[in-house]
Amino acid sequence: MTKFINEILTGDNVEILRLIDDNFVDLTVTSPPYDDLRAYNGYTWDPELLANELYRVTKDGGVVVWIVGDRTVKGSETGSSFKQALTFMDTGFRLHDTMIYMKDSISFPETTRYYQIFEYMFIFSKGSPKTVNLISDRKNKWVGHRIRGRERQVDGSLAGRRKGNPVKEFGVRYNIWQVSTGYMKSSKDVIAYDHPAIFPESLAEDHILSWSDPGGIVLDPFGGSGTTAKMAKINGRQFIHTDISEEYNEIARRRLEDIA
Template sequence: MKTRLWTINFAAFKRIQGYNMRNNFDEFINEVICGDSAVILKKIPDKSIDCIITSPPYDNLRDYKGFTFIFENIATEICRVLKDGGVLIWIVGDATVGGSETLTSFKQALYFQSLGLNCHDTMIYQKNNFSNPSRTRYHQIFEYMFIFSRGAPKTFNPIIDRKNVYVGYSSLGENTARKADGSFSTNRKRTIGEYGMRYNIWKGNTAGQENMCKHLSHPAQFPLWLAKDHILSWTKENDIVLDPFCGSGTTGCACKELKRRFIGIEIEDTYCQIARERIKNHKYQYDSALQLPLE
């Protein structure tokens, strides 16, 4: 996969604002573009992106060197560039301020819904560690993964890696369904397989993640397996995946492994350089995700 970096400081960026990305879209494929997502997204053609996966800054929980973003501007552009049947994976949480959770995550989810996206699923990313433990509430160890879609998702490749306890047994009872005339149809019992479809709470081992964040100089890098499993679930090979807050390039690494096309946008020059080198040098990393067709 070719990955070329557009290193654009703000002064230089002003000189290329007239560049018509919509007429030269292919030149931006498999690129890390350094600039403001609110501006760069406007240059992407309507309904040209198959999948968007990102973990945006929220509630000032991390130090992003003074960079901020206006959520509504980004959300509007995200909805515009997403294809019919395309999927947005929005990974976000909430801070606790003055003793109350901000509910930023739900406010953002409702805003995406108001723009016409379906909230296809509300998933949970459960970590195995926590920071800033509280003595007045249970430890916070998860973030939301809102799955939005423009219409029904055009692709769903379920990950089949949940070990079935009752493997080899027949399903209990008979599956029945009421017909329109009031009668019942009966399906035969089936044998329970070794693996079933994963639940929508994804548990991840975050051991070593803090050291990885320090190594890559990025304060909030999500794990590679998380990006890979979502990309496997919601896209096909050669689809275009966008990360408008690409940070150290995790989504780009996942796309390189899985033969998806990638566009990354990152506002901070240092992270752009890190993302470029990381994607360029990335090699396949084994994971245990198992995909089988559902019967």
Template sequence: MLLLGDCLDVIRGMDDGCIDLTVTSPPYDNLRTYNGTLNDWTPEKWKAIIAELYRVTKEGGVVVWVVGDATVKGSETGTSFRQALHATECGFRLHDTMIYEKQNPVPYHHNRYQPCFEYMFVWSKGKPESFNPIMVPSKGLVGGSKQRLADGRSVAFNSGGAVHPHKYRTSIWTYSVGSDRSGHPAVFPECLARDHILSWSNEGDTVFDPFLGSGTTGKMALVHGRKFIGIERDPIYFEIAKKRIASCPSLNGVPAGSDQ
């Protein structure tokens, strides 16, 4: 289901607890104009949207909020952290703070180190119902591992032996950027959306993106057997998303752009 309209207005008409997983990337302060549609992007607006996301998220559901900060007069705004803290005030748990590292960031010349990452806040409504961890190969052998206690002491955690052949991926995910040519000014990698969808939902679940943009989350949700709801207020981006999603191998029997 793809809907054209202001996401706050649309979400307010959605049922309580209808969403299993949200994977979205809201506007980053005023870094993009998005065809002049951000005149009302204020703290009051994003606070209301986060509160509505809590309402429509199922118990055990998850919201992945991919966000960065503008730099104004040499200082980062910190809006991303304010949004994360507000989510906890609305009832979400800050389940994980992850990093989206850009493998090939645009180079800048200034008096700071090269910016190359954005935050991926993972908010959960209670304990996450679904977690399908992405595994990566482990290497080598260990003679025993330790864990650090609160008082500073180290105690044996593992008696030693071969490391399990696989381990959980770390919370820093690295992707190449800039390959998309959809016409949208801020597209995150398809594999980023895919990896969160596979991690926090199961086939048949409903995935949501209130800031649809070029349709990346929707495309990956449908490709991997999830249902999808997306909202976009800009008609140009909405048409871009419809075309991208229409190219998906599976549309769960629902034509792109339908309100069914």
């Protein structure tokens, strides 16, 4: 299947994945269409079929990062994100973590609910994740102090805990990531904004660094403007990019052509 490595492929993602060997992909980082929030030239997809194919092609210990939100229809959210998460779990994936991608701006303020600025990032794993490179860039307030405290026991009581190691200057991130979005913030590639829903480069990059090692194979079955492929290539990973739209794939090719 080496012919698919570092390729931008046009076609139905399920049909393309069916041509890929079992246990081939280390990491998937993707963001599917959110209900019918964008037209995407009228293309549709089947969550159950895709989840099954992703499970098959993912290596044991591999991870799928599924970034998704819901559309509000007649005053209520669709709940599609939760349905998709349950579909992946029914397929055999573990829900390793439920993370939040928090934007630094909003598009259109609501008048009947609090302003919506986040999307879900479901971290699915095929068994226990084999690669975990947690990013530690959170400034610790208590740097230099020793970890101390008490722990709640099964019976509800509190037990003392001995002083631990000194608190480091930087700790592991929380699972809510704030990401700058918008024109020339999600990417500096002007051409990327010809796509209706550009994926922030820093978001793709940080997941690639977290859940894969150099040389690993990173898949995006909704490749769009090529952000996942670009960040995989920049960070020494291999990529497989699929999208049903040749128009969007041409954007992706142009974004990758100058990367060594």
